[in-house]
Amino acid sequence: MKQVTQTLRTGVVEINEVPVPALTDKFVLVRNSTSVISAGTEKTKIDMGKKSLFQKAKSRPDLVKQVIGKIRTEGLKKTLQTVNSRLDSPSPLGYSCAGTVVAAGGLVEGIQPGDRVACGGADYANHAEFVAVPKNLVVKIPSNVSDEEAAFTTVGSIALQGVRLAEPLLGETFLVVGLGLLGQIAVQLLKANGCNVIGTDLDPSLVARAEGYGAVAVAPGGDVVGICHSLTSGHGVDGVLVCAGTSSNAVIEMCGAVTREKGRVVVVGAVRMDIPREDYFKKEISVVISRSYGPGRYDPFYEESGNDYPYGYVRFTEQRNMETFLTLVSQGRLDIKGLITHRFSVDEADQAYQLIEGNKTEPYLGILLQYNPVELKLDESSRISVKPAVVSSDKVKLSFYGAGNYATASLLPPLQQSNQVVFSGLVTASGRSAQGVAKQFGFSFCAGSYEELLQGDTDAIVVTTRHDTHGVAVRDALNAGKHVYVEKPLALSVEQLSEIHSAYHRAGKCQVMVGFNRRFAPATQRVIEHFASVKSPLVANIRINAGAIPSNHWIQDPQVGGGRMIGEGCHFIDLASALVGSNVKTVYAVGTSKAEKSAMLNDNLCLSLTFDNGSIANITYTADGSKAMAKEYIEVFGGGYSAQINDFKEVTLFSGDSNAKQHKLGVQDKGQKSMIAAWLEGLKSGTPCVDYTCLMATSLATVMAVESLALGVSLTVDTDVLTAAE
Numbered sequence: 086m087k088q089v090t091q092t093l094r095t096g097v098v099e100i101n102e103v104p105v106p107a108l109t110d111k112f113v114l115v116r117n118s119t120s121v122i123s124a125g126t127e128k129t130k131i132d133m134g135k136k137s138l139f140q141k142a143k144s145r146p147d148l149v150k151q152v153i154g155k156i157r158t159e160g161l162k163k164t165l166q167t168v169n170s171r172l173d174s175p176s177p178l179g180y181s182c183a184g185t186v187v188a189a190g191g192l193v194e195g196i197q198p199g200d201r202v203a204c205g206g207a208d209y210a211n212h213a214e215f216v217a218v219p220k221n222l223v224v225k226i227p228s229n230v231s232d233e234e235a236a237f238t239t240v241g242s243i244a245l246q247g248v249r250l251a252e253p254l255l256g257e258t259f260l261v262v263g264l265g266l267l268g269q270i271a272v273q274l275l276k277a278n279g280c281n282v283i284g285t286d287l288d289p290s291l292v293a294r295a296e297g298y299g300a301v302a303v304a305p306g307g308d309v310v311g312i313c314h315s316l317t318s319g320h321g322v323d324g325v326l327v328c329a330g331t332s333s334n335a336v337i338e339m340c341g342a343v344t345r346e347k348g349r350v351v352v353v354g355a356v357r358m359d360i361p362r363e364d365y366f367k368k369e370i371s372v373v374i375s376r377s378y379g380p381g382r383y384d385p386f387y388e389e390s391g392n393d394y395p396y397g398y399v400r401f402t403e404q405r406n407m408e409t410f411l412t413l414v415s416q417g418r419l420d421i422k423g424l425i426t427h428r429f430s431v432d433e434a435d436q437a438y439q440l441i442e443g444n445k446t447e448p449y450l451g452i453l454l455q456y457n458p459v460e461l462k463l464d465e466s467s468r469i470s471v472k473p474a475v476v477s478s479d480k481v482k483l484s485f486y487g488a489g490n491y492a493t494a495s496l497l498p499p500l501q502q503s504n505q506v507v508f509s510g511l512v513t514a515s516g517r518s519a520q521g522v523a524k525q526f527g528f529s530f531c532a533g534s535y536e537e538l539l540q541g542d543t544d545a546i547v548v549t550t551r552h553d554t555h556g557v558a559v560r561d562a563l564n565a566g567k568h569v570y571v572e573k574p575l576a577l578s579v580e581q582l583s584e585i586h587s588a589y590h591r592a593g594k595c596q597v598m599v600g601f602n603r604r605f606a607p608a609t610q611r612v613i614e615h616f617a618s619v620k621s622p623l624v625a626n627i628r629i630n631a632g633a634i635p636s637n638h639w640i641q642d643p644q645v646g647g648g649r650m651i652g653e654g655c656h657f658i659d660l661a662s663a664l665v666g667s668n669v670k671t672v673y674a675v676g677t678s679k680a681e682k683s684a685m686l687n688d689n690l691c692l693s694l695t696f697d698n699g700s701i702a703n704i705t706y707t708a709d710g711s712k713a714m715a716k717e718y719i720e721v722f723g724g725g726y727s728a729q730i731n732d733f734k735e736v737t738l739f740s741g742d743s744n745a746k747q748h749k750l751g752v753q754d755k756g757q758k759s760m761i762a763a764w765l766e767g768l769k770s771g772t773p774c775v776d777y778t779c780l781m782a783t784s785l786a787t788v789m790a791v792e793s794l795a796l797g798v799s800l801t802v803d804t805d806v807l808t809a810a811e
Contacts, residue, residue: 086102086105086213086214086215087100087102087213087431087432087456088101088177088212088213089101089177089178089211089212089431089434089454090176090178090521091131091175091178092172092173092174092175092176092521094172096131098131098178098434098435099175100435101175101520102520103213103519103520104512104513104519104520104531104534105533106216107512107514107534107535108188108190109190109217110191110192111190111193111219111389111390111391112193112217112218112219112220113189113190113196113202113204113217113219113223114187114188114215114217115184115187115202115204115216115218116184116187116214116456117183117184117213117214117216118184118236118455118456118458119182119184119232119235119236119453119454119455120179120210120212120213120236120454121179121181121182121236121266121452121453121454122178122179122437122438122452122453122454123179123180123240123266124266124441125265125266125354125355126180127179127441128441128442130178131441152168160751160753167490167493173525174525175520175521178212179207179211179212180205180209180239181203181204181205181236181237181238181239181240182204182210182211182212182236182239183201183202183203183226183233183235183236184204185199186198186199186200186201187215192220193391196220200225201232202223202226202235203226203235203239203407204216204218204222205239205378206219206222206239209222210239212431212454214456219389221388221393221402221404222403222404222407223404224404224407224408224411227412227415230411230414230415231422233421233425234414234422235411235414237270237410237421237451238407238410238411239378239407240270241270241410241414241419241421242378242379242403242406242407243267243375243377243378244266244267244268244270244271244353245274245409245410246353246375246376246378246379246406247267247271247328247351248271248351249401249406250373251275251326251351252324253275253278253279254278255278255280256279256280257280257323257324258280258281258282258283258313258316258317258322258323259280259281259282259322259323259324259326260283260284260309260313260324260325260343261326262285262286262325262329262336263327263330264285264286264288264291264294265291265328265329265450266424266450266451267354268284268286268291268295268326268328268329269291269295269424270424271326271328271353272284272295272298272300273298273419273420274419275326276299276300277418277419281301283312283322284300284303285304285305285309287305288305290448292304292305294450297423298420310339310342310343314343321343321345321346322343322344322348323344323345323348323349324344324348324350325340325343325349326353327340327350327353327354327356328353329354330354330355330356331354331356334357336356336357337356337357337358337359337360338361338364340370341360341361341363341370342364344368344370345368346368346369347370347371348368349371350370350371350372351375358372358374377403378406378407379401379402379403380394380402380403381394381399381402381403381404382403384637385637385642386642387402387403389639390642390644421451424450424451425450425453426450426452427440427452427453428452429453429454430454430455431454431455431457434454437454440452480505480506480507481544481768482507482509482542482543483500483507483508483545483547484508484509484510484512484538484543484546485508485510485512485547486535486538486546486547486549486554486558487512487513487514487547487548487549488511488513488519489549492547492549492572493525493526495757496549497522497526499757499758499761500765503761503762503765505769506765508523508529509528509529509530509541509542509543510528510529510530510537510538510541511523511528511530511532512531512532512537512538514554519533535558539561539562540565544567544768545567545568545569545570545596545768546558546562546568546569546570547569547570547571548562548570548571548572549571549572551639552574552640552645552646552651552652553577553647555571555572555574555576555577555581556577556578556582556584557581557584558571559585559597560581560584560585563585563589563591563592563595564588564591564592566592568597568768569595569596569597569598570599571598572600573601573652573655574599574651574655574784574787575599575655575780575784576784578788579789582784583807583808585781586781586804586807586808594771596768596773596777597777598764598773598774598775599655599659599780599783599784600760601655601659601660601663601760601775601780601783602656602755602756602759603656603660603755604660604663604760604775605756605757605759607750607754607756607759608734608750608754609663611728611748612664612719612721612728612730612738613663613664615726615728615738616664616723616724616726616728618724619724619725619726621724622665622696622698622699622700623664623700623722623723623724624700624701624702624721624722624723625661625701625703625721626719627657627660627661627702627718628704628718628719629657629704629707629717630711630714630715630716630717631653631706631707631710631716632710632712633688633708634649634688634708640652641686643683643685648685648686648687648688649686649688649706649708650674650685650687650690650706650787650790650791651787651788651791653706654690654692654704654706654787655784657704657706658692658704658783658787658790659779659780659783661694661702661704662696662779662782662783664721665696665698665700665721666698667698667700668697668779669694669696669783669785669786670695670801670802671695671800672692672694672786672790672799672800672802673692673693673793673799674692674693674794675690675691675794675797676689676690676691676794677690684792684794685791687794688707689707689708689709690706690794691705691706692704692706692790694786715732717732717733718730718731725740726738726739726740726741727739733754733755734749734750734751734752735747735748735749735750736748736750781804781807782802785802785806785807
């Protein structure tokens, strides 16, 4: 399908052929007919892309700080790989569109193929022939509303939410600053609420248009303050809606001057907000920043997981705002057709963006992209060739399922540099980034379905998608006769592990590898060598100062991420297993008591492990520590020897009464590159670099640690239960 994207490094807008996005249970697949270019938002994004790297850094000091911190811990080379990957990845544009439903996920209620719908969301409702949108960001279009009008639904909902926050009453007077799309719709909404409206903008044509909708017009350079006081008997306006975008502080200063005592200012656009104390303090003016489309925005449990807010407590969510906007259009209370100034086909998208970039001088307001009807046959291949496939018998043919930040920064570069692989196919969850990554790393093709990889000419599948997809993806890869590498965790439940276990034994010689990279780190290998002559059991202490992750992050969703114990704690169970040279035998977990934390999501816990060879390990994992403290610290004891690893940058080895030997490793190295090399060698030689039984024991122990936390008892880790569970 065709999609409009922008490359952050250059700001160039392109029309790319990308795979049709995959459909999941709570999403709707829509064939777009029309989408709206949001001139303000999209121009800001394009302008940022066209800045030099220095200018980008200057405008985003927060990101520069993150990059500097990454350099300190991971080194310059790896950091540059990450930064370059993000700069070169194409980013989709657009967030408001309308079209016809092609397919609806199994958990989507009230929507079926053939329905006309309006869609929202910057990550979903893009300028593309097909979009996959969460069910809470999709609404049906009334029969008397055209697709062109409905395409404005998301933009209109932003204006509607701003008006709601202003709490307009019949007879009140409002000033609308900025009369672009949002401002024009806001004027109409306020008039529909029975309010008097004053409108101002730097563009006289927009002021005239707002006057046509009933606003008192203040031309550019006009006396806004004087007119506002004149029309309110000197009291000032009841409220201001700021729909402009500017880096100047003049707008927010003017709002204080024109607003009455105890009035309100609602900021909808992106403006500078150095609020002057004098006016705002003396008048006790309320200032509210409107959060886009309304309640639910930026909440993954609402948007991605499809959980609604109770109607009685949150009357107007973002979806209900979208429905309200369409109802108002249907009733004739809003004129949307009058806002449309330009229509372009998707193939002419570059001309549309020339308008908002200023390369064309003609006035514009509502700019539509239109899409020709495209038939989608869901049973046909969605494969898009990127370059002629290069086949070499001495190289491993790899396909990737997922291409997020970790894959593009830590896996793909070392694989590419190894000169031992040929990249075959690539599938990503949304399809948006597939073609850009495929071109960057030289994949033969990208596709929209995981099945395309399983049926393709590939030796091994690399699975780097979100955690809830791992178990099924590994199982299906083994059933297709492919070797498989999967980022941790291997799976989220005993049932999923059992399915993998069964598929592995049916697959015969297929290898399974989990991305437990710390066992391959130079620091870990030095410690293992240090204890090579020790025959007695070892004792290991591992402390992880992990840092907090927001509760609405996907990893904190039990169904998607599995929580931090399963999602990340598995790394350290495997590390302990590698250090003591044995598989886990028992696991016992205790955690802190917090009202908001279930057993699965507890991120402050201690694990006690025993191993088959008699060794023991203690793992302390906490999210509540100081960021100033090193993240990972490991100690190992046994046979008169000791060792310390400090954040994989330093290793200190102790032997008997002799002096300690300290080894500074320079930059942090957690073993990704060494792991890749070992895995490839194992594929070629036929001998896995990590024994399957060890990987499965670690994965089972991780899942059972959560169960132990819930039951408060020690549990035995026995992989035979996986066979019994089949």
